Amino acid sequence: MSGDRAAAAAAGARGAAARRGVPAEARAALWLLAPGLAVIGVFFLLPAAAALLLSLTDFDIYALADLGNLRFVGLGNYRRLLADPIFWTALRNTFYFAFVGGPLSVLVSLVAALLLDSRLARWRGLFRTVFFAPVVTTLVAVAVVWRYLYHPRFGLLNRFLGWVGLPAIDWLGDPRWAMPAIILLAVWKNFGYNMIVFLAGLQNVPATLYEAARIDGAGWWRQLRHITLPMLAPTFLFVAVITMIGYFQLFTEPYVMTRGEGGPVNSTLSVVLLMYKQGFRFWNMGYGAAVAFVLFVVIVCVTALQLLLRRRGGERA
Amino acid sequence: MRPRRPSLGSRRAVQRRCAAVAVLAALGATQAGCGGGGRERLELWALGREGEVVQQLLPEFERRHPELRVEVQQIPFVMAHEKLLTAFVGRSTPDVAQLGSTWIPELAAIGALAALDGRVAESRALSPGDFFPGSWDGGVIEGQVYAIPWYVDTRLLFYRTDLLAAAGCELPPRTWSSWRRCMERLKARAGPDGFAILLPTNEWPPPVALLVDAGSPLLRDGGRYGAFRDPRSRRAMSFYVDLFRAGLAPVVVDYRVGNLYQLFAQGWFAMYISGPWDMGEFRRRLPPALAGSWATAPLPAPDDAAGGVGTGLVGGSSLVIFRASRHQRAAWELVEYLSQPAQQARFYALVGDLPARRAAWQDPALAGDRRARAFQEQLQHAVAAPKVPELEQIVTRLWERSEGVIEGRQGLDQALVDLDRDADRILEKRRWLLARQAARRPARGGP
Numbered sequence: 224m225s226g227d228r229a230a231a232a233a234a235g236a237r238g239a240a241a242r243r244g245v246p247a248e249a250r251a252a253l254w255l256l257a258p259g260l261a262v263i264g265v266f267f268l269l270p271a272a273a274a275l276l277l278s279l280t281d282f283d284i285y286a287l288a289d290l291g292n293l294r295f296v297g298l299g300n301y302r303r304l305l306a307d308p309i310f311w312t313a314l315r316n317t318f319y320f321a322f323v324g325g326p327l328s329v330l331v332s333l334v335a336a337l338l339l340d341s342r343l344a345r346w347r348g349l350f351r352t353v354f355f356a357p358v359v360t361t362l363v364a365v366a367v368v369w370r371y372l373y374h375p376r377f378g379l380l381n382r383f384l385g386w387v388g389l390p391a392i393d394w395l396g397d398p399r400w401a402m403p404a405i406i407l408l409a410v411w412k413n414f415g416y417n418m419i420v421f422l423a424g425l426q427n428v429p430a431t432l433y434e435a436a437r438i439d440g441a442g443w444w445r446q447l448r449h450i451t452l453p454m455l456a457p458t459f460l461f462v463a464v465i466t467m468i469g470y471f472q473l474f475t476e477p478y479v480m481t482r483g484e485g486g487p488v489n490s491t492l493s494v495v496l497l498m499y500k501q502g503f504r505f506w507n508m509g510y511g512a513a514v515a516f517v518l519f520v521v522i523v524c525v526t527a528l529q530l531l532l533r534r535r536g537g538e539r540a
Numbered sequence: 541m542r543p544r545r546p547s548l549g550s551r552r553a554v555q556r557r558c559a560a561v562a563v564l565a566a567l568g569a570t571q572a573g574c575g576g577g578g579r580e581r582l583e584l585w586a587l588g589r590e591g592e593v594v595q596q597l598l599p600e601f602e603r604r605h606p607e608l609r610v611e612v613q614q615i616p617f618v619m620a621h622e623k624l625l626t627a628f629v630g631r632s633t634p635d636v637a638q639l640g641s642t643w644i645p646e647l648a649a650i651g652a653l654a655a656l657d658g659r660v661a662e663s664r665a666l667s668p669g670d671f672f673p674g675s676w677d678g679g680v681i682e683g684q685v686y687a688i689p690w691y692v693d694t695r696l697l698f699y700r701t702d703l704l705a706a707a708g709c710e711l712p713p714r715t716w717s718s719w720r721r722c723m724e725r726l727k728a729r730a731g732p733d734g735f736a737i738l739l740p741t742n743e744w745p746p747p748v749a750l751l752v753d754a755g756s757p758l759l760r761d762g763g764r765y766g767a768f769r770d771p772r773s774r775r776a777m778s779f780y781v782d783l784f785r786a787g788l789a790p791v792v793v794d795y796r797v798g799n800l801y802q803l804f805a806q807g808w809f810a811m812y813i814s815g816p817w818d819m820g821e822f823r824r825r826l827p828p829a830l831a832g833s834w835a836t837a838p839l840p841a842p843d844d845a846a847g848g849v850g851t852g853l854v855g856g857s858s859l860v861i862f863r864a865s866r867h868q869r870a871a872w873e874l875v876e877y878l879s880q881p882a883q884q885a886r887f888y889a890l891v892g893d894l895p896a897r898r899a900a901w902q903d904p905a906l907a908g909d910r911r912a913r914a915f916q917e918q919l920q921h922a923v924a925a926p927k928v929p930e931l932e933q934i935v936t937r938l939w940e941r942s943e944g945v946i947e948g949r950q951g952l953d954q955a956l957v958d959l960d961r962d963a964d965r966i967l968e969k970r971r972w973l974l975a976r977q978a979a980r981r982p983a984r985g986g987p
Contacts, residue, residue, distance in 0.1 A: 284929055285973060287629060288650030292973060303965075309940075376798060396796045398947070486742050487793055488943045503622060505933045 278512035300513035332417035355415040366479035398490035424458030583634035635865040646929035678924035687858035689896035712837035738809040740794035763928035766963025801825035836914040852922035
């Protein structure tokens with residue numbers, strides 16, 4: 224409700240500005256935007272503000288019974304969080320997943336898109352469907368199958384390793400291999416989506432550029448480096464930012480592959496999984512909200528860094 | 541999925557009649573009264589397989605109480621805890637529910653449950669003395685009865701009699717030292733590709749069972765602080781992690797074991813700590829040739845245990861009545877009915893859940909079963925877990941910390957210090973609440 228009021232107040236302030244000479248068009252635009260802003264205010268800004276307040280309290284199962292049991296703890300949750308080794312483990316795991324899995328996923332998507340866009344490719348429609356199918360498949364169903372693939376004694380992956388003479392890997396049981404296993408699954412599951420985005424980007428590159436390059440004698444590699452990749456730059460930025468934000472919110476993969484624990488030895492515990500465990504299993508809502516805000520800050524920082532790098536790169540080019 | 545009920549047709553007829561009445565009266569009010577055809581409607585939430593099977597016990601109850609009708613909602617076990625708390629917040633709790641024994645303290649702490657002392661005292665059908673003492677105690681919180689045990693479980697030893705006999709073990713091992721010797725012999729015979737015992741490292745019940753067996757209180761000062769540095773706790777944890785360090789137990793998490801029953805049949809491991817639900821599974825899933833080669837036994841006792849008997853940890857499910865229920869009297873009738881020895885014996889026959897009432901154990905199906913008798917013996921010597929809502933959080937830390945010791949990343953003593961610190965921090969709010977409570981009523985020396 225206060226969101227409504229805020230939006231109304233904002234609109235009122237702008238109205239005053241309008242009387243001082245803002246064109247009628249801008250005023251109309253504001254009225255058209257108002258419903259959207261109100262919805263964002265009520266369903267996004269307001270809950271986010273409430274969560275921020277929640278993170279400053281020790282809201283838990285006792286407070287659920289009686290609000291008199293709620294204590295304002297200031298930054299206590301954040302202080303406790305930063306002193307909790309499990310939080311740092313979760314953060315490290317999340318960074319590992321995002322910085323290895325994210326670029327890998329983008330790379331696989333790009334390669335798949337280039338292959339499908341190639342003039343030599345046959346049955347494009349079929350491959351596009353096959354590559355996109357994992358994206359629309361339920362992860363829970365996928366996880367059941369992948370748990371079999373990863374089985375140390377009977378799994379298909381270890382069978383393959385055996386054929387080429389490599390020792391078997393205890394995929395989900397060995398703390399060193401559990402995260403790579405999750406990354407492999409996530410990349411396979413998600414690359415199809417970015418592939419479609421890249422394909423759309425590739426189709427927007429004018430054919431005349433390639434023609435001109437061919438006339439100048441540029442080979443496949445030079446065409447890729449000097450035409451395809453620069454022309455894809457905006458698409459690339461979009462894909463990279465969205466992928467990283469998505470990968471920082473790692474949750475479902477370890478949740479379904481390790482029965483909600485993030486094991487072995489917390490090696491696949493992500494920040495969001497930690498938040499879920501604290502908030503919904505143990506009902507430490509205040510602490511869970513603090514975890515959410517720390518993750519939010521991390522994601523904002525990483526995204527800002529990406530945009531900054533991109534701008535620098537753009538200046539150099 | 542909605543339960544299939546034989547009386548569905550007649551209920552529709554009742555609803556039609558009600559709809560006709562509703563034309564004349566205020567729609568909402570009349571329909572509320574008519575939902576069960578003028579009968580009092582009781583809502584029962586039951587979990588997992590029990591939720592399915594309990595419906596077979598209800599027609600008899602409805603026949604005896606024609607004025608009542610019971611609606612069962614079957615809830616998957618893993619979702620139940622969240623759903624119960626959400627229902628409490630949303631003021632939509634049922635009349636009666638089945639609760640896992642570890643959830644009772646939490647729901648009692650938030651004031652969701654009705655105290656049952658008065659009803660128990662009045663009841664002619666049910667007396668506390670007829671329940672296993674540890675199990676009954678699990679439903680008593682700060683001196684008040686909140687839950688009536690429905691079925692009980694405890695973890696004890698499942699073992700291969702043929703393998704243990706071949707290894708020259710005491711059958712079954714009665715003390716920890718005899719047990720440990722036996723495991724070493726089993727391992728020596730099994731070679732590098734087999735193990736003496738399977739204890740999935742991500743399961744907290746086995747180490748907690750050992751802790752309780754060794755006499756550890758888990759928490760101290762009325763559940764205000766952790767007691768993991770207690771010498772009894774240290775002894776149990778040292779015994780536990782050493783099984784992995786010495787290679788007697790494989791370092792493996794449960795979801796990676798694969799087909800447990802097949803591996804037990806193959807002799808990949810010869811012992812397993814589990815509960816009554818596995819009696820049925822072992823019976824069904826082991827090859828017929830092995831049908832006579834496995835047995836159950838109470839957990840071996842620490843060598844200096846009083847009377848040579850170890851202590852088990854009792855769990856299971858209880859029946860509770862929610863405070864918000866408007867059918868307290870009828871809800872109690874249902875709880876009383878489901879607690880009758882005859883119904884408990886039937887329930888055992890249907891799902892294999894062990895009866896909480898000792899009288900039901902005289903049923904020939906139970907009295908004649910050697911494997912069930914081991915459970916009975918253990919249940920006589922079993923205690924309830926500390927009745928603290930935060931317990932699950934604390935024992936979750938237990939296996940996280942012990943995993944580190946098993947992997948050799950941390951020493952045991954340091955892990956126990958850390959565990960106590962974790963527990964003390966988790967219990968901080970509880971200490972604050974207890975201190976505030978004490979300050980508010982200093983004169984009364986209540987429970």
